[in-house]
Amino acid sequence: DAGVTQSPTHLIKTRGQQVTLRCSPKSGHDTVSWYQQALGQGPQFIFQYYEEEERQRGNFPDRFSGHQFPNYSSELNVNALLLGDSALYLCASSLGTYNTEAFFGQGTRLTVV
Amino acid sequence: AQSVTQLGSHVSVSEGALVLLRCNYSSSVPPYLFWYVQYPNQGLQLLLKYTSAATLVKGINGFEAEFKKSETSFHLTKPSAHMSDAAEYFCAVTAYSGAGSYQLTFGKGTKLSVIP
Numbered sequence: 001d002a003g004v005t006q007s008p009t010h011l012i013k014t015r016g017q018q019v020t021l022r023c024s025p026k027s028g029h030d031t032v033s034w035y036q037q038a039l040g041q042g043p044q045f046i047f048q049y050y051e052e053e054e055r056q057r058g059n060f061p062d063r064f065s066g067h068q069f070p071n072y073s074s075e076l077n078v079n080a081l082l083l084g085d086s087a088l089y090l091c092a093s094s095l096g097t098y099n100t101e102a103f104f105g106q107g108t109r110l111t112v113v
Numbered sequence: 114a115q116s117v118t119q120l121g122s123h124v125s126v127s128e129g130a131l132v133l134l135r136c137n138y139s140s141s142v143p144p145y146l147f148w149y150v151q152y153p154n155q156g157l158q159l160l161l162k163y164t165s166a167a168t169l170v171k172g173i174n175g176f177e178a179e180f181k182k183s184e185t186s187f188h189l190t191k192p193s194a195h196m197s198d199a200a201e202y203f204c205a206v207t208a209y210s211g212a213g214s215y216q217l218t219f220g221k222g223t224k225l226s227v228i229p
Binding site for chain 1: 117145149154155156157158159162164203205207215216217218219220221222
């Protein structure tokens with residue numbers, strides 16, 4: 001049973017560019033949440049997708065956007081990258097938005113130079 | 114609103130000694146509480162969770178945590194540390210916000226070092 005998979009594992013981008021990160025949820029899960037983990041910090045909630053809609057959003061600017069596909073996979077897009085966007089981006093999946101147990105992927109390490 | 118405070122950003126213990134990682138939470142509604150472990154360059158792995166059943170929760174790898182409502186605490190313990198326990202540990206809280214979903218709020222993490 002495949003767990004949560006994220007791609008790519010590492011990424012280097014230049015300030016001002018745009019980036020797309022991808023996530024496939026654990027088999028049977030239909031809800032995907034994205035978190036940003038800056039170096040030395042705990043993960044911070046970006047947003048959650050369910051039924052192809054953004055259901056809840058954390059305190060992140062509109063430069064951060066997402067999408068969920070009919071197969072429940074998800075993308076995180078970040079526009080106009082800033083140096084401060086350098087972080088580990090974690091995807092978590094769960095079954096339904098009321099399920100409190102989330103399974104995390106390995107993350108995508110984004111470095112903005 | 115909910116928040117988590119982890120006391121001690123770095124804890125060192127000797128191999129075989131007791132591990133105690135502290136977590137205090139704040140939540141305006143009954144919370145669900147979690148401990149996650151993160152090894153270098155890895156994602157988060159769930160150690161254990163409290164979801165309003167037994168207050169003493171047993172998890173994987175010999176870890177356990179006790180929910181104390183009066184102290185708003187959910188400290189993580191393990192009787193005897195192993196070298197393989199060296200990692201970063203995150204306490205997290207979630208509660209129904211009325212927005213139709215749950216979201217996790219994490220503490221800043223505690224890095225555990227185990228000294229041979």
